[in-house]
Amino acid sequence: MKILVVDDEQDVKLLFQQRFRKEIRNKELHFAFAFSGEEALTYLGELNHEAVLILSDINMPGMSGLELLEQIKKNFLKPPPVVMMITAYGDKENYDTAMRLGADDFLTKPLEFGILKEKLKALL
Amino acid sequence: MLSPNTHWNKTLLWAMIGIAILFILERTLPITIVTNWIWHLLILGIGYLIFRLPQLERMRTIVVAVLPLIIINTIKDLLKIIYLPLYEQIDNYLDFAIVFSIAWMIAMLLRSNKQNRALKKERQKTLAEEERNKFISAQKEKLELIVEERTAEITKQKDELMHAFTELKNTQSQLIQSEKMASLGELTAGIAHEIQNPLNFVNNFSDVNTELIDELSEEVEKGNLDEVKTIAKDIKENEQKINHHGKRADAIVKGMLLHSRSSSGVKEPTDINKLCDEYLRLAYHGLRAKDKSFNATMKTDFDKSIGTINIIPQDIGRVVLNLLTNAFYEVSAFANSSKEDLANLASSEDQYKPTVSLSTKKTKNGITISVKDNGNGITEKVKEKIFQPFFTTKPTGQGTGLGLSMSYDIVTKGHNGKLKVESEQGKGTTFTISLPLEQKT
Ligand SMILES: Nc1ncnc2c1ncn2[C@@H]1O[C@H](COP(=O)(O)OP(=O)(O)O)[C@@H](O)[C@H]1O
Ligand SMILES: [Mg+2]
Numbered sequence: 377m378k379i380l381v382v383d384d385e386q387d388v389k390l391l392f393q394q395r396f397r398k399e400i401r402n403k404e405l406h407f408a409f410a411f412s413g414e415e416a417l418t419y420l421g422e423l424n425h426e427a428v429l430i431l432s433d434i435n436m437p438g439m440s441g442l443e444l445l446e447q448i449k450k451n452f453l454k455p456p457p458v459v460m461m462i463t464a465y466g467d468k469e470n471y472d473t474a475m476r477l478g479a480d481d482f483l484t485k486p487l488e489f490g491i492l493k494e495k496l497k498a499l500l
Numbered sequence: 501m502l503s504p505n506t507h508w509n510k511t512l513l514w515a516m517i518g519i520a521i522l523f524i525l526e527r528t529l530p531i532t533i534v535t536n537w538i539w540h541l542l543i544l545g546i547g548y549l550i551f552r553l554p555q556l557e558r559m560r561t562i563v564v565a566v567l568p569l570i571i572i573n574t575i576k577d578l579l580k581i582i583y584l585p586l587y588e589q590i591d592n593y594l595d596f597a598i599v600f601s602i603a604w605m606i607a608m609l610l611r612s613n614k615q616n617r618a619l620k621k622e623r624q625k626t627l628a629e630e631e632r633n634k635f636i637s638a639q640k641e642k643l644e645l646i647v648e649e650r651t652a653e654i655t656k657q658k659d660e661l662m663h664a665f666t667e668l669k670n671t672q673s674q675l676i677q678s679e680k681m682a683s684l685g686e687l688t689a690g691i692a693h694e695i696q697n698p699l700n701f702v703n704n705f706s707d708v709n710t711e712l713i714d715e716l717s718e719e720v721e722k723g724n725l726d727e728v729k730t731i732a733k734d735i736k737e738n739e740q741k742i743n744h745h746g747k748r749a750d751a752i753v754k755g756m757l758l759h760s761r762s763s764s765g766v767k768e769p770t771d772i773n774k775l776c777d778e779y780l781r782l783a784y785h786g787l788r789a790k791d792k793s794f795n796a797t798m799k800t801d802f803d804k805s806i807g808t809i810n811i812i813p814q815d816i817g818r819v820v821l822n823l824l825t826n827a828f829y830e831v832s833a834f835a836n837s838s839k840e841d842l843a844n845l846a847s848s849e850d851q852y853k854p855t856v857s858l859s860t861k862k863t864k865n866g867i868t869i870s871v872k873d874n875g876n877g878i879t880e881k882v883k884e885k886i887f888q889p890f891f892t893t894k895p896t897g898q899g900t901g902l903g904l905s906m907s908y909d910i911v912t913k914g915h916n917g918k919l920k921v922e923s924e925q926g927k928g929t930t931f932t933i934s935l936p937l938e939q940k941t
Pocket of ligand 2: 822825903904
């Protein structure tokens with residue numbers, strides 16, 4: 377199963393690759409990266425119903441993470457992807473919207489990679 | 501004219517008494533010959549006096565009129581005494597001369613009379629004129645008094661106004677300072693958020709490197725040279741990221757200081773797109789941090805060919821920030837007001853999406869920066885006033901009404917540019933800053 381990380385910050389890619397280098401090397405986890413909501417949708421479109429876990433930032437220029445979440449939950453039904461939202465703003469409104477739109481989890485920045493690692497491993 | 505003074509009065513009295521005595525003597529005693537001479541001498545004396553005394557100048561014409569008669573009479577009497585036969589011989593001629601001199605006298609008197617009348621008229625005229633002048637000067641004096649009073653009043657008013665003006669200026673600069681502080685307050689939240697991201701990277705990459713260094717020594721012990729090389733390369737790469745994001749945080753702090761500091765007033769080549777991007781982030785996150793429910797889509801359209809332009813970066817930055825803050829405020833207020841209307845709409849696609857767009861463009865002789873929102877727009881009536889200081893439609897505490905007036909001054913006075921607004925009711929508003937390429941220094 378692939379994990380798609382969506383964030384407008386380019387260095388997130390390198391950070392994930394470094395943080396999960398052992399898991400990547402051992403082929404426990406597979407990562408893909410998108411730098412905007414639009415890019416993420418294209419990626420998902422090209423993938424043929426492959427199971428995907430999506431980790432998306434909320435505040436991004438252009439399509440926001442919440443819009444992306446809405447699109448995913450509406451258009452990619454089989455198999456239903458797991459979507460975890462990440463945001464610097466862990467406020468109630470954001471949280472409620474994410475949950476209403478069907479987010480599977482809600483994480484706040486700065487990310488605790490130890491916790492994330494466990495969550496991911498538990499899910500897979 | 502004789503001035504009626506006592507000296508002359510007295511003299512005339514004595515003269516009159518003298519004449520009366522002479523007259524009586526002449527009538528009572530046979531001394532006509534003597535009195536005749538006295539008369540002659542008196543008349544000649546009067547004539548002489550009239551010609552000598554400047555006060556009597558006006559009588560001269562009369563003297564001239566009667567002089568021939570006097571002279572002839574005198575000669576007649578003189579001849580009577582000196583040489584009687586000659587007198588008798590020319591008596592006829594003398595009588596003739598007397599007739600002539602009488603005629604002369606009449607003519608002269610008539611003339612003098614006419615002259616006198618003309619003089620009188622003239623005098624009346626001068627008198628009237630004097631009267632008028634007097635009146636005018638009195639009026640003038642009155643006027644001067646009034647003017648003086650008014651001037652004093654005006655000076656007092658001016659002083660009061662000047663005082664009020666300086667007070668206003670002080671208040672204004674205080675308010676500007678507070679507007680700056682308010683926008684700084686908005687910024688700090690945005691800045692905190694902006695710093696958080698690079699800081700997260702610094703912390704994370706540094707954590708990763710700590711792990712990698714441990715691994716490195718393990719691999720060295722194992723003698724796994726290839727692995728050592730890869731790890732060393734990763735460490736270096738991470739180190740570069742730490743450095744990069746450290747600098748990024750640094751730049752943000754510097755930008756914040758730049759904003760809080762008063763304007764340097766110095767124009768320097770500035771990357772407009774970078775400046776706009778920075779302030780867009782700051783404005784967005786600033787509002788976001790203040791009002792958690794706030795959310796809006798940001799769109800940017802930057803003209804890459806724009807390059808740098810000479811501006812005072814913190815001033816133009818402040819303008820962009822003001823326009824963005826206004827736009828974000830407007831769309832989120834509009835979203836809140838239309839939430840109820842739209843709550844029952846089934847599809848989210850029909851829902852109002854608060855959107856603020858920031859675009860830059862290179863033009864023929866300058867650049868433009870546009871801030872567009874899809875808020876409720878500005879009515880014509882409000883539009884007339886938005887650039888006035890202290891005009892605000894926001895509730896107390898939320899608006900100072902100084903943002904746009906300050907922005908206007910910065911753009912027009914500080915940069916020879918223009919700040920224009922276009923708005924359509926219910927559709928939104930676009931503010932456009934135009935800056936000329938050539939900045940006058
Ligand atoms: N984008 C906008 N849409 C609608 N109204 C606006 C917009 N920008 C400014 N205004 C109007 O102009 C007024 C003055 O703005 P400003 O000078 O920035 O002061 P303040 O924001 O403190 O009210 C605002 O109160 C608002 O009525
Ligand atoms: Mg404002």
